[in-house]
Structure formats: C-alpha cells, structure tokens
Amino acid sequence: MKTKNILRLAMAQINTCVGDFPGNTRKIISAIDQARKAGCDIITFPELSICGYPPEDLLFKDSFIQENLRRLDEIRKITTQLVAIVGFVDKHKRRLFNSAAIISEQKIIDIYHKIHLPNYGVFDEKRYFTSGEGFSLYELSGIRFGVNICEDIWIEDGVIRAQAEAGASLILTINASPYHMGKIHLRQRVLKEQAKKNKVFVLYTNLVGGQDELVFDGQGMLLSDKGRVAASAFAFKEDLRIVDIAKNKLPKKQKAERARLISIDGQKREDFPKPLISVQPPKLEPVEEVFLALVLGTQDYLRKNGFQKAVLGLSGGIDSSLVAAIAAEALGKENVTGIILPSKFNSPESFDDAAALANNLRIEHKVISIQEIFQAYLKIMEPHFLGKPWNVAEENLQARIRGNILMALSNKFGWLVLTTGNKSEMSVGYATLYGDMAGGFAVIKDVPKTLVYKLAEFYNQKSAWEVIPRRIFEKAPTAELKENQKDADTLPEYAILDPVLKYYVEQDLSVSEIIKKDFSKAPRLRRGDRQSHKPAGSGLPSDRQSHKGEVLKAVRMVDKSEYKRRQSPPGIKITPRAFGRDRRMPITNRFNEAVI
C-alpha cells in the first residue's frame, strides 16, 4: 500500500475559542491523532490556534503567554510520526511574536515568526507583536517547504517570493482570516496569483468559528503551482481535510542558498492508508454565505459565552423575523423564545404576523402588552414634561419598556437577548438606545436593510415554504411608536440609503463624490419601501437634486449617531467595514462635509 511518491497533508480547520487553552489543546491533539492514523506527513493548524484569535489585550498578561507555552509543550510531546505546524505566541526578551511551531518527533525543530503584521481594519497586530526577520526552509522526504502566517501571503514580493526563490516548492500558510461577503474570491485571487507567480503549491489553512464580532469562515484550500484550486475545505464548519500531492507534480527548484535548510526525518511506518474519500464542500451563493456566517456567529457567541437560550422581541417586521429564523437555526427552535410586545400603536396585522412567524418557526412565544406600563410612565412624567408636545421622548419610552421586559426575562431565566436592528438603522441612528438596542448580541447589525430582505427570501426558499409570512415582506417598514409612523417619514428610501451608506461608511467617499453617483439602478426592493406619506409622483426621486438632499441627510445622520453605536451590543461583521473595531470614529467630531 505504501507509496513513497505521495505527500499527504492534513489541514486542521478547527474552531478554537480565545483563552480556552484546555479546549483548543484537546482539539489540536485529537486532530494530530487522526492525521497520524490517516498516514499524513504534515498537519497544519490555524494562526494562534493554541490561544485562539484574536486574543487582543490578553496578550499583555504574562500568565496568558506562559499558559500558551505550556500547552505548546503538551502538544510537542504527543507529536510523533508526522510534522505539525501549530500557531502560538512566542516570547523573546519581552517581545512577542505571532508564531508557528514546526514540530517533529516530539521536538520543536523550528519557530517561524510572522513578518507582516496587519494593523488596519479590525487588526491591531503592531500593538502586540514584533515582526519576524527571516525564515528557514524544511526538507521532508525530498520535498522542500516553507511556512508563513496570514498577512505574509498577501504581500506581493514578500515572504512567499523569498521562500520560493530560496527553493521551496510548497508553502504552508496558517491563517485567521475573518469573513466578509465576497472575501473568498479576494482570497482565491491573491492565492492563485501567488502560487502561479512563485511556482509553488500553497496549502492555505484557515480558522473557523465566531469570536465576538468576527466570524472566520474556514474555506481552507490547496493551490497548485499553476494557480488551480486543487482541494477545498468546508465553509463555516470544522474540517480535517486530507489531501495528497504526487511528489513528481511539485515543481523542481534549486537548492536553498539564501535560507537555512532544516532536514526532517520522514515517517518510518510501512502502512499507508488509502486516501479518504471526503465529501466535497458545496459552492455557496453570496446570500447563503452571509446566512451561514450569521448562524455560526450567533451560535458561537452564545455557546462560547455559556448561553444556551435566547430571547428576542417579535414586532412582525422583517428584521426581527429574520433574526428569529437565524436564532432557531443556530440554537435549535426549542432554545428560542419570541416576545410580542404590543402597544396601542401596533396594528393587528403586526401582531398576527409576529404570531404566525413564531408558529411557523415552532418557537415558543409570549405576548406581553406594554400599554399599561407606558401609561404609568406617562402619568408619572406628565408634571415634569411641562406640557411639552409629544416627541421622541414618548416614542423611546415604549422601545425602552420593551427592552426592560426582555432584559427582565434574561435576568430571570438566563436567556441572552438578541437585538434585531440592521446596519441601515445603526448607520443613521434610527434605533433607541436602551430600547431596541438593549441586548447581548446584535445578529444583523452589519446587514443593510436591502440585504435583510434577500436573506429572508433565501431562508424561505431554503425552507421550501413561506416560514416568514409574505405580508412581512410587503408591508412598509415601521417602528410603530406613534400613529401611522413609517420609516420613510424619517429616512431616505432604503434603496437609496443603502448604497449611500456603503459609499460613505465602507468606502469613505466624500459627499460630493456620492452625490455624483447614479442611483437610478438601485432596485427598489419592495412596494413598502417608499415614502408613502408623500404625494404620488414624488415617491421615487428622479434627479440629482433630490438625491443631494437625501445624501446630505443620510451623512449627517451617520455622523450624529456615533454615540449610539458606541453603546450598541456586538454583532457579526459581514461587510468589508463593520461598525466597531473596524471603523473607529470619534464621537466628538465637528467635521461636517455637508457645509464645506
């Protein structure tokens, strides 16, 4: 059975948890055992797999670093008959390095220090780590390979080129590359180019799982030196993906001149198991990809923080309906409770839709009217409001009573409150602090409203029936905090707003650049999404002039609501730029492009 012409690699795409040293170590050791049994020559793990990623300021605790080193030693001791590449934090003279240990026969034969440290977007690696200054190559049964870490492979003419030029025919890159929509295409493009240009095979191992606002999507892969994706691991789940490379397929290279070459003894075993026939991961459509990201992000946030059950308010609108569906998918329908919290401003249709949704999802639901409590507040506040007219104070009170009730259930039963606000609302501050923003996790915080509809459609298609009732798609979005209120009274149409927000929040375009954009192709998603209170004919702005007003208004609202976002619960990043660590704006900010 044994064939010496095959190099067998295992990509251990594991779901680690930050700070869970026992759990992460257990997963690593178990994967090594499995790979050994499968006759693998090499196994690779994600970046910082021992401590989890990103550990943030835990890295400043020496006890954290020491525990990570003790766990590395534990892994070292059980590593026999194959080579393991394990991500960990190395420490030298008070400096920290984002590192990969190369372990063979119970010895750490080398340590690679990440050279290119990302310090943009959600990344702060220069806050913690010192850059590595070089690399060795390794020779195993005649094959020469190099190891590097994440950002290293994104840099053109960087480490990978140096490793290829020094004689590597295979690059093992270990990663913790967070998901956003379309990231896989970006990654594949870069990896294909790097593999082709440098004439190397590339084994790309990625982390999978949710960590606070980030979801890591896995989707590890093997690329040939022709830039072909030769194998892929699953998206959004763990995978121990084993791939064989015929040694004669690996490009012939000159002997390493510029790099230290470390020889590793290959495994001596005679048995060589047959290749496993593994299930090929399906190709995902963009909306399905986002759906899976939201499910995994929600699941992991609860699980890793010790929660089993979640509760959320059901308004009968599209946002809370989608969040309920995601929660049921992530946690199981028996672990989700929906609360309908009507006031006199809620239409009977809203109530019916919310109840229908809960029944369709087969989640438990309760009805708790807020009207009586609201009256109690109004009575108590009346002398202090000094006859001032109804305004946002009364509107917000209703949202806050709902928030209080959900939090009371959370405090009484240990359920996590899921909030249901979307990115369009979060952007312009169309949400009530301590009201609908009150909760532990904001599932669709980074999902624009127009994408919310698409995700809901996807969910219904996937379920093969209208779990989310059709009427919820068709009615005009409303907060129902006063008579006949519609989102469109306050906000630009979502079909205009969402692209404006994308240009402004995600792409930093100036107001004048945004005004010049063509919004005529922005599809109006549904009938309800229009300014229903305006006279017929003015519903769809048709010229630049009217967009200008909407752009200025949206931008102004974004700038003015930074203080709200700063107090919002964490939620899953699915766009290239989410609010949070990804976009660090001052609250105190008088920059006002609208008047420049």
Added chain:
Amino acid sequence: MKTKNILRLAMAQINTCVGDFPGNTRKIISAIDQARKAGCDIITFPELSICGYPPEDLLFKDSFIQENLRRLDEIRKITTQLVAIVGFVDKHKRRLFNSAAIISEQKIIDIYHKIHLPNYGVFDEKRYFTSGEGFSLYELSGIRFGVNICEDIWIEDGVIRAQAEAGASLILTINASPYHMGKIHLRQRVLKEQAKKNKVFVLYTNLVGGQDELVFDGQGMLLSDKGRVAASAFAFKEDLRIVDIAKNKLPKKQKAERARLISIDGQKREDFPKPLISVQPPKLEPVEEVFLALVLGTQDYLRKNGFQKAVLGLSGGIDSSLVAAIAAEALGKENVTGIILPSKFNSPESFDDAAALANNLRIEHKVISIQEIFQAYLKIMEPHFLGKPWNVAEENLQARIRGNILMALSNKFGWLVLTTGNKSEMSVGYATLYGDMAGGFAVIKDVPKTLVYKLAEFYNQKSAWEVIPRRIFEKAPTAELKENQKDADTLPEYAILDPVLKYYVEQDLSVSEIIKKDFSKAPRLRRGDRQSHKPAGSGLPSDRQSHKGEVLKAVRMVDKSEYKRRQSPPGIKITPRAFGRDRRMPITNRFNEAVI
C-alpha cells in the same frame, strides 16, 4: 527697547476640537496675531492642531485631509514677522504623515514628519501614518533649532539626540499628550533627562482640552539645557505662554553636518515689546489635578457635542454627589438638574441627603418616585416569571426605570444624562446595563471608589464647607435595590478591591502575583466600607487566605463583565489604563487564571 540678544518664544496651548477646521484655524490665526504683537520670534502649536487630536478614522476620508491642507494654506498666508510651527496631516503618494509645518513669511519652508508613531495604550498611529525618515535644522538669527513631535521625544537616543548632535541648541516639540494621574512627573522626568543629556533647551507645547475619553492637560514647559524647568504653562486651560531665552544661554554647538540646514530670516521690526508679566500657574496636588481633569473633560464633552445642560440621578450616595458637584463646576449650577428617584427600598436618609446635596449645590432638583411604575412592571411580569424567586431581574428593573426616566427627560429637554458609576463598579460589573449605566457621559468611570471619597473631600475643602453632607461619606455604600442591601454583600471591601483592580486591570499582574501582595497597608477609608453583614471580627481579612478568596472573586468578576463595559458610555481617562481604547479585551474569553 530692541534687544537682539533675546529669542522670544510663544507656546500656544490651545483647546482644539476634532474636525472643527474653522474653529481650530481661527484659534491658530488669533494666537499668531497675538504672538506677533508681542514680538515673538517663534510660535508653536500642539500636534495636529489644525484637525484636532486624535482624529481616528476621519483620517481615512480624503475630504478631511484636503480640508486640513486648505486650512494650512490659510494659516500660511497670514504668517508674517515670526516663524510658526503648526501641526497638520501631510499626504504624499497616498501616505499620511503626522506633521509639523515650519512657516515663515507666508512660506512653508519645511515640513517635519513624525518618526516614532505610538501604537499602544489609547494610540493607533501606525493604523494611519507612515514614519518620517529624517529632519532638517533651522537657523534663525544665529540660533539653530530642531522640530519634532510627541512620541519622538520619549525615545532615548532617538530623534532628539540626532538633532542635538547635528547642531541644534533648541528643540521645539509639539504634543498631544493625554492626561493621567501623575503623568506630569513622568513627562518632566523624561524631558529633563533629554534636555540634560543632549544639552539642548526644549520647548514642550501640549494640547489642552477634552476629546471623548481623553483629557489633554496642557502644562507646556520650557526646559534649559541643564534640565531645569524654566517656564510652565497652565494645567487644564488655554495659555499663550511667552518665554524669553537669552541667546548667550543657549549651548554652543558645532555646525550641522548630518542634517540639512535651512536659514530663516529673522524679523526686521525695530520695536520689541517688554516681556509680559504673566501669571505663574499654581502647583497642583494629585487629587486637585484629577478634579480639574474631570471638570474639563465633562465641560468639553458637552460643549463640543452641542449640549448646554445635564441631568443626573441623585441617590444620596457619594458617587452621584461627586458627579453633581463636578457637573455644577463644569457647566454652571443653572445647567444641572438632579433627579431623586426613590423606591420603597430607599431609606429616608438617602432622600434627605440627596435633597440636601442639591440644595447645597444650588442645582435644581425634582423628585420622581419609581414605585408605581415598578409595581406596573411586577404585575405584568408576574405570570411570565413563573413563580421564580426575587433576583437580579427585579433589582435591575428598578435601575432601568430610573434610566428610562432620565432618558425621557433628556429626550424631552435636550439635556445630556450623566452616569455616576465609578471604576471599581465598572471593573466588577456592579452596575445595571440600561439602568444606572444609561447615559451620554460617564464622568467618574475611571475613578476608583477610594479616590471618589478623596475627590469629594477635596471638593468640600475647596468649597470651605460641607457641600457634600458628611453623612454621605459615613454611610455604607448601597445600591438600595432590595431590603438592607450593601455593596459589601456582593463585593470585596473597597480598600482591598481597589488595589486588586489596579494590579489586575492596570498592571496585568497574574492572580498568583496579586495574592502575594501585602494589603494590610491599604487604608480603610471610612466606617461604612466594611462587610457590615458579617459577624464582628471577620470584617477585615487579616491573613493571606482570606485575601486569596477576595482576589479570585474580584478577578472573576472583572473577566465576566467585559460585555457590560462594551456598552457603557464614554468617560474620562484619569488612570494609566482606562477601560475603552486603552484596554481591548475580548468578550468571548475562556482564559481563567483562577483555575490554572
């Protein structure tokens, strides 16, 4: 009158606002005018004075950068008869530089790019800027000087040494150095060493004012080449400090060999006004310094965000009393409203103390009972609580009703809600999300409880009478959310807790290191601060064993409440490490030192 033997320098310690280009430019131009009239040879401004500091991700907007360049040009045009050193953002080939413009006679004669970029603590400068690669020296009427920026001067054997060796006898350093307790001593120590070691005079110009969580304290100074503080600017207020240096006092240096030397024509005017007799800033005691930082931080957060008035809940406890006093000092007593929000669990003493405080401060106060609303909630929730016993759900409801009422007043009248939680509570999560944590600004968020008492004492001393009633100091701290509740039922004694938190949160000591610390010297601040429910004798832990339990408990509580802190309002940093940008901890974190 004219004496050619004097170099006259102006330190423009101005209070800029991030993004306020018109306002910042106006201040800069006005200071240049004043300095010109005072016959100054050189005027210096703080780091990034045109755009304000720190601009954070506004720097990614090209419109922001362009506006900053337009304003620089405006300043250039009015700069005559003296040399102005102005902080701004320079851009070259898509790279940004934290820069100083050297302007003379309407020309930008040189631009210095900051070389050392801080990327620790609250700083993210490597996220935005590229490091500069060199410097020029400047010669003005026979004096050779160099310019550098903030972090540059903290680096031993860095820029300042190179500038001195290249022939500079005077260094102008422009800064945005945020305050924390004792920072001035640290700064003076470093500056004295640098001045002495490199045999240069150093003019240190610092920003003043609040920006979100940071307060810049000003306290600019001139140091002689002997390391003596020859002049100081005010703490926590604007100052145009003019200092004369006798040219023959400046150290003689060799001609610059390694650096480009730019000659500047000195002013041609014949008149040379007499030196101004300026008021010397008083020396501040540490507690006074913190008090002033809190006042300025509060004042600027409101003013720069367009608020005139503030509202807060008065419980009759020390925290809300101190915050009310700070608010009255910062905003004027006519701009502060205190709300007393009693329930049946509040003692009559609490009520009386809160009312007495409001009267003593001469701030308006209102009484709004929460009891009726609380009953309404209990009634509505009763069937849903399923007979479960009273727990934190009912306690938090009360805090949340109070939060709602304050927010309703905020929404109705446009007042900013100030929260009153201290750092000890925020550390261990002894606070209610959306309850007492609800508000726009958390004045004493970074002030440990033991320091709260000291600040309150300081305030009474400063006022020369007991504005904060004595009983408020003497009673045991309590949240009054159930019968006979005391903080000490839940928390370790503050005299133990505060040092534990300092070791753990600010210094990253491990649990085992903290347990070894000697807490016997930790002074018990006041009678109330003890575990009043325990039998006599066990109030003050007297051996290591009992501290171990308290340390483990405190650490565990800190780790478990990260999610609460993530949703807290901003507040003023006054310690070496505040929560927020300064300490970036994951919420999802299974690292648990207590069991290792």
